[in-house]
Amino acid sequence: MRVGKSKKLWSLGGACLLAGVLVAGMLYPVASGFGVASNRAAAAVENVSSELLNGTLPEVTTMTDSTGQPIALLYDQYRYQVGYNDISPDMIRAIISIEDRRFLEHDGVDWKGTIRAALKNSSSGEVQQGASTLDQQYIKNYQLLVLARTEADRQAAVETTPARKLREVRMALTMEQSLIDQAKRDKGLSDAQAKQEAKKEIVTRYLNVVPFGNNSYGIEAASQTYFGIHAKDLNLEQSALLAGLVQLSSGYNPYTNPEAAKNRRNTVLDTMIENFPARRAEIEAAKAKPLGVLPQPNLPTQGCIAARNNGFFCDYALQFLAENGISRDTVMRGGYIIRTTLDPEVQKATLTAVRTQASPNADGVADVMSAIKPGKESHDILAMASSRVYGLNQKRNQTVQPQPFSMVGDGAGSVFKIFTTAAAMEKGLGVASNIPVPGFIAVQGMGNSDGANGCPAESYCVKNDGKYPATMSVTQALAQSPNTAFVKLLQQVGVKPAVDMAVRLGLRSYTVPGSSGYGDKSMAQYVKDGNFGSFTLGPLPINGLELSNVAATLASGGTWCPPNPIESISRIKRDQYGNPVMDENGQVALTAVPFNAPKCEQVVEEGLANTLANALSEDDKGGGTSAGAAGSAGWTLPVSGKTGTTEAHRSSAFIGFTNNIAGSSYVYNDGPNPTGICSSPLRQCYDGNLYGGMEPARTWYQAIKPVATKFGPVKLPPKDPRYMRGTNAGRIPKVSGLTASAATARLQASGFTVNQLDVDSSRPQGTVVFTAPSDSAMPGSVITIYVSNGRRAANEQPGQTETTVEVPGVGPVVIQLPG
Numbered sequence: 165m166r167v168g169k170s171k172k173l174w175s176l177g178g179a180c181l182l183a184g185v186l187v188a189g190m191l192y193p194v195a196s197g198f199g200v201a202s203n204r205a206a207a208a209v210e211n212v213s214s215e216l217l218n219g220t221l222p223e224v225t226t227m228t229d230s231t232g233q234p235i236a237l238l239y240d241q242y243r244y245q246v247g248y249n250d251i252s253p254d255m256i257r258a259i260i261s262i263e264d265r266r267f268l269e270h271d272g273v274d275w276k277g278t279i280r281a282a283l284k285n286s287s288s289g290e291v292q293q294g295a296s297t298l299d300q301q302y303i304k305n306y307q308l309l310v311l312a313r314t315e316a317d318r319q320a321a322v323e324t325t326p327a328r329k330l331r332e333v334r335m336a337l338t339m340e341q342s343l344i345d346q347a348k349r350d351k352g353l354s355d356a357q358a359k360q361e362a363k364k365e366i367v368t369r370y371l372n373v374v375p376f377g378n379n380s381y382g383i384e385a386a387s388q389t390y391f392g393i394h395a396k397d398l399n400l401e402q403s404a405l406l407a408g409l410v411q412l413s414s415g416y417n418p419y420t421n422p423e424a425a426k427n428r429r430n431t432v433l434d435t436m437i438e439n440f441p442a443r444r445a446e447i448e449a450a451k452a453k454p455l456g457v458l459p460q461p462n463l464p465t466q467g468c469i470a471a472r473n474n475g476f477f478c479d480y481a482l483q484f485l486a487e488n489g490i491s492r493d494t495v496m497r498g499g500y501i502i503r504t505t506l507d508p509e510v511q512k513a514t515l516t517a518v519r520t521q522a523s524p525n526a527d528g529v530a531d532v533m534s535a536i537k538p539g540k541e542s543h544d545i546l547a548m549a550s551s552r553v554y555g556l557n558q559k560r561n562q563t564v565q566p567q568p569f570s571m572v573g574d575g576a577g578s579v580f581k582i583f584t585t586a587a588a589m590e591k592g593l594g595v596a597s598n599i600p601v602p603g604f605i606a607v608q609g610m611g612n613s614d615g616a617n618g619c620p621a622e623s624y625c626v627k628n629d630g631k632y633p634a635t636m637s638v639t640q641a642l643a644q645s646p647n648t649a650f651v652k653l654l655q656q657v658g659v660k661p662a663v664d665m666a667v668r669l670g671l672r673s674y675t676v677p678g679s680s681g682y683g684d685k686s687m688a689q690y691v692k693d694g695n696f697g698s699f700t701l702g703p704l705p706i707n708g709l710e711l712s713n714v715a716a717t718l719a720s721g722g723t724w725c726p727p728n729p730i731e732s733i734s735r736i737k738r739d740q741y742g743n744p745v746m747d748e749n750g751q752v753a754l755t756a757v758p759f760n761a762p763k764c765e766q767v768v769e770e771g772l773a774n775t776l777a778n779a780l781s782e783d784d785k786g787g788g789t790s791a792g793a794a795g796s797a798g799w800t801l802p803v804s805g806k807t808g809t810t811e812a813h814r815s816s817a818f819i820g821f822t823n824n825i826a827g828s829s830y831v832y833n834d835g836p837n838p839t840g841i842c843s844s845p846l847r848q849c850y851d852g853n854l855y856g857g858m859e860p861a862r863t864w865y866q867a868i869k870p871v872a873t874k875f876g877p878v879k880l881p882p883k884d885p886r887y888m889r890g891t892n893a894g895r896i897p898k899v900s901g902l903t904a905s906a907a908t909a910r911l912q913a914s915g916f917t918v919n920q921l922d923v924d925s926s927r928p929q930g931t932v933v934f935t936a937p938s939d940s941a942m943p944g945s946v947i948t949i950y951v952s953n954g955r956r957a958a959n960e961q962p963g964q965t966e967t968t969v970e971v972p973g974v975g976p977v978v979i980q981l982p983g
Contacts, residue, residue, distance in 0.1 A: 216306055216339055219369050221245055221382070223499025227471075227478060229506040230731060236471040236478045237464050240496045241309065242389070243381040245736075247743025248368040251383055252398035256367055258407035261435040264298040268363055272299040272340035273333050299336035302370040304328075309373060309381065340366065346740075368742050371395075376406055377413025378461040390418070390457045401450040404432040405457075418457045426455055468554070469564070473515055475554030477506055477545065480569050480709070481729040488761055490733070500757060503731045505544035510535050510825070510871045514547035517867035518829070521846065521859040522551035525561050528835025528848045532568040533863055534712040535827040536727060537875065538719035541764060545729045546825065547867070548709070552834070563834075569709040569727075571673050571687075573832025576711055576817035577808030577856060580702030581650045582718075582780070583666040585638060587657045589772050589887050590665070592894020594940040595638040595779040601649040603628055610655065610697030624697035626651045635936070642806060643782035645789055647701060654700040656942035660692050662699060668767040670714035670724060673707045702808050706817075708830040715819050715826035718780075718804070721881065722773035725764035733757040771884025777821070778883050780804035790818060793861035797869050801878040807861055813840045813852025818860035820868070824875040829863035890940020896947060899932050904951045907932045915943045922953045929954030 224239040260267045266274050274297050296304070308321035320328070343362035347353050353361060376386035386406050387395040398406070408428035409416050418425035430451045437447050464470065468478035481504055486492055495502070514533055522531035535547040548568050555562030589595065604627040611624025619625035632646045641649045654662055667674050667688055680690035691699050709727050717724045734754035737745040747753040783805040784794035790807050805820035815832035831846060831854065833839065840852020846859055872878055889895070897914050899907035908918045925933045929952055936948045 215311060216303060216335065217342055219306075221310060221372055221499070222497035224385075225495050225498050225500040225502060227481065227502045227504060229474070229504055229508050229511075231508060232503065233508065235474045235504065235506065236468050237466060238468075238482075238496050239466055240493075241381040242379055242385045242463060242466070243372070243499075244384040244388075245372050245382065245499065245738070245742055246368075246384045246395050247738065248364050248741040249743050250394065250396045251368065251371060252396055252403055254400045255371065255383060255395065255398050255403040255406065257440065258400075258403040258432055258436060259371060259410070260298070260367065261439045262407050262432045263301065263410060264296075265435070265439060267298050267367070270297060272336035272338075273297060278333075296332070297336060298370045299340055299366055300332040302366065302373060303332050303335045303339070305370075305373045305375075309375070365741050372742060374410050375413060376409045377417055378419070379463055380461075389461050389463055392458055392462050400447065401429065401433070401453050402456065404436065404450065405429040405455060408432045418455050419461065422455060429455070469556065472554060473549070474506060474511065475564070476550055476566065476568050477504070477511075477548040477729065479564070479566055480545075480548060480727075483566075483569075484726075484729050484761075485759075488759065490757075490759065498757075499735055501734050501736070501754065503733075504729050505537075505546065505731050506548075506729070507546040507871075507874075509874065510546040510867075511549065513870045514827075514867040515549040517863045518549045518551045520866060521829075521863045522831065523845065524551055524553050526551065526846050527561075528833055528837070528839075529831065529841055529846045530567055530834040531829060531831045531846065531859060531863055532708045533827060533829040533867060534568055534709045534727070535825055535867065536712050536716040538716045538821065538823065538826050539725070540720055540723045541725070542728050542761075543713055543716045543720070543725040543764075544731070545709075545727050547827075565834075567708070567834065569707060571679060571705040571707050572834065573705055573815040573830065574810045574812070574838065575702045575704045575808075575815055576706050576819070576828075576830065577702045577810045577815070578645045578647070578650075579711070579806050579808035579817050579819050579828075579856070580666065580700055581642065581645065581808075582714070582776070582806055582819070583669065584650050584654045584657055584662045584700040585642065585779070586669065586768060586772065586776055587661040587665040588638075588653055588942055589776060590768065591657060591661070591942055592891045592940060593638065593653075593942055594886075594888050594890030594894065595775055596888045597890055597894075597940040598635040598637055598937045599641060599649050599653060599941075601628070601632045601634060601636050601641065601646045602652065603632075603648065605648045605652055607651060607655050607697045610651075610659070610695055624651065626697075626701075639779040639782055642779055643785070643788040645807065650700045651697055653942070654697060656945045659695050659697070659699055663688050663691050665768075666714075668724065669717045670710050671706065673710055701811070702817075703810055706830065708828060711817065711819060711828040711830065712826060715804075715821040715828060717767065718773045718777055719821040719823060719826045720773075721770035722766055722768035723764050724767045726762045728761055730759065730761065733759050769884075772887050774881035775884045775887035777804040777881055780806055781880055783807065783820075789855070789857045790820075790861040790865075791857075793818075793857055793865050796862060797865035799865045799869055801872055802880045803878075804880070805861070805864070807856030809855045813842075813854050814838055815841070816854050816856040816858070816860050818856050818864045820861075820864045822868075822872060822878045823881065824878060825868055825872065827864060827868070829860040829867075831860050831863075893943055894940040896935060896937060896939060896941055899949065900934055901927075902932050903930055904932060904949060907935075907949050911935075911947050911949070916941065916945060916947045919946050919948045921948055921950055923950040924955045925952035926954075926956040927952040 221243060222241045223243050223245050224237050226237055227235045229235055304321060308318055312318040312321050340362055343365055344358045347358035347361040371383040375381050378389055380386045380389040383395045387393050387398055391402055416425045416428040433447050433451050437444050468475045471478040482492055485495060514535055518531045518533050522529060531551040533549055534545060537544045537546050550567045553562045554564060606620050606623045606625045608623050613619040613621055613623045613625060615621040626647045628646045628648050673679055674687040677684045677686055679687040682690055687704060713727045734756050737753040737755045739745055745753045781802060781804050782788050783790045784799060784803055785791055790805050803820055803822055807818050809816040817828055817830045819828040839848045840850055841854040842849035842852055843854045843858045897910045899910055904920055911918050923933055927933055931952050933950045933952050
């Protein structure tokens with residue numbers, strides 16, 4: 165008992181003696197500044213000791229697709245944290261032998277080594293030796309590589325001053341004792357057992373934090389970089405080489421200075437002979453072996469540039485996270501597993517389609533497409549592609565510009581007629597209703613005409629390209645896309661409701677200040693202020709991803725959600741030694757990282773969205789503008805779609821969706837000198853002849869056809885009768901058979917303006933025969949009542965109950981005959 169007590173007293177006395185040495189300034193020549201240094205050290209211990217005890221390290225974040233296959237590695241420091249059990253025992257022996265041979269004995273500070281260093285430093289007048297233990301080295305590296313955020317922080321972490329050395333001593337003592345106390349408290353261990361546990365944890369932390377050169381941090385990354393193996397598989401000579409790199413990784417770099425690297429490795433092996441004499445023969449044999457490193461460092465490319473065909477999606481995912489509370493810096497240091505929504509099968513089909521329709525080397529022309537899975541709780545991005553290759557080689561037409569998810573190009577053209585239609589439906593128009601299709605229209609107050617070319621001043625004038633019936637149902641008009649019909653409809657709806665509808669359905673970038681290019685004004689406000697009748701013809705830059713999300717909103721029964729690239733974020737769950745914790749199934753357990761994306765919104769009534777989806781379902785049939793593209797792809801499934809082309813053919817688009825997949829293809833000029841775009845092949849040309857039913861629609865059908873049924877049967881949603889025939893607000897009262905005055909009064913009471921024309925009919929003179937339109941119309945719009953003049957129609961025969969009358973400006977109309 166006396167002997168044991170004597171040893172303890174000697175240890176305590178030695179510590180007190182050393183404390184006296186420190187206070188006397190032998191370790192640090194600048195004795196006059198010691199009081200200040202001590203205060204700084206105490207403050208520093210309080211500030212960082214909790215973070216040191218926690219021990220969280222910057223690690224590689226892995227981004228995967230929806231199947232778990234890696235897309236990209238994202239990191240500031242190439243490091244994979246491993247546990248004590250996943251490090252080769254020879255690696256642990258090597259690092260202790262060369263860096264801190266008394267590691268298992270001391271309490272965080274090697275007092276014998278400290279005395280030696282103190283005497284040496286005192287005699288030289290400067291700090292030449294630091295006698296740093298693994299504990300102290302860990303603390304220095306942790307502050308330098310983990311906690312430091314500025315250059316000043318980094319300088320402070322390595323400064324050769326009394327303050328730093330004293331700070332490390334105090335932190336090392338505090339950290340080791342805290343880990344011992346924790347092991348005793350949590351596991352009920354004895355003092356000796358607890359110290360052993362603390363030592364295991366410290367050496368593991370040390371090997372996980374220190375740099376090994378060639379941009380590798382921590383033992384696992386170093387093992388992969390130099391040998392292409394895991395840290396647990398390092399042999400004796402490999403362990404010695406890596407242990408030797410810790411002191412001066414640049415000077416002992418085996419790729420630039422192999423001789424010095426080998427000498428340093430063998431120095432480490434010599435120390436191991438001293439510490440493990442029983443293994444002398446084995447260690448001597450190891451000294452004769454070659455370095456055995458890979459031909460070049462096995463360092464993976466960092467960031468989305470390595471994602472190649474998934475690079476645009478990777479970039480968007482990082483932007484999405486940053487906008488929702490997880491910064492890029494946090495991702496690069498977080499060691500996360502980010503499982504995304506990217507479906508490799510849909511991505512492959514989409515990428516093939518855009519590059520089939522548009523060559524990656526096409527001068528100044530790009531085709532971008534995104535595919536989204538509709539839903540009421542999330543709009544998951546299944547694919548995102550550009551005909552351009554994601555990369556840095558501009559000479560090969562590569563780009564890292566966010567083409568698929570930024571406002572670019574000259575617009576989606578007639579796709580914007582969807583917004584005018586949806587706004588009109590919300591005001592009461594039914595998609596079964598007929599709307600007028602004039603050959604030419606001049607709308608006062610919706611443009612800035614100077615009066616030339618027959619267009620009245622301050623008006624917007626449009627004429628159709630081709631011949632159309634005088635009236636068409638809304639469904640027919642969407643499929644065949646006459647411009648005048650929708651400009652007139654916009655005049656009735658109002659520009660503001662149509663713009664608001666575009667934003668609600670998905671064009672959220674239009675509300676960003678400055679997006680118009682006119683000062684701080686947003687695109688939405690710019691169009692509203694100008695009351696531009698051209699809005700329904702889509703002449704404005706668009707965000708292709710947002711246009712795809714418009715399709716997803718309609719396919720989701722009117723539910724808008726942000727385009728979501730994230731399925732889950734997690735980290736590997738570890739024990740106190742860094743070892744992965746296994747779950748009940750024997751798999752590595754993951755800890756979910758909280759992440760709250762923006763909530764979904766019901767932006768239009770479900771019945772409206774579903775009925776509009778049906779109204780858009782004629783585009784691939786008969787006279788529909790994408791019928792040719794659908795036929796060439798062999799498309800036979802139900803689909804809702806709309807093509808669009810800008811007036812100068814400088815961009816065009818196709819938006820399409822089923823109940824399972826929604827998306828849009830957008831072809832636009834991505835060069836510095838936009839011109840018209842010509843088709844087959846896509847190229848810049850002077851006049852341009854590209855339409856949305858060409859490459860844009862072909863891209864969509866080619867991309868979606870192989871995966872159309874991947875998520876279930878394809879079907880159209882149910883129609884809502886209210887939006888087929890029009891809601892009460894737009895319902896046209898039945899006035900057939902009433903006198904003209906009574907009919908006028910009833911229509912005016914319902915909010916309509918009335919125009920009266922005569923028509924041949926055997927009905928009593930002065931009674932209304934029919935109205936145009938007859939079912940529903942925009943509130944406030946003009947309803948024409950056709951009043952009988954009492955003369956029998958030319959084709960009316962006795963005994964008939966109905967006949968067809970050709971009405972100028974309307975076309976053939978079936979009317980009921982009296983009796």
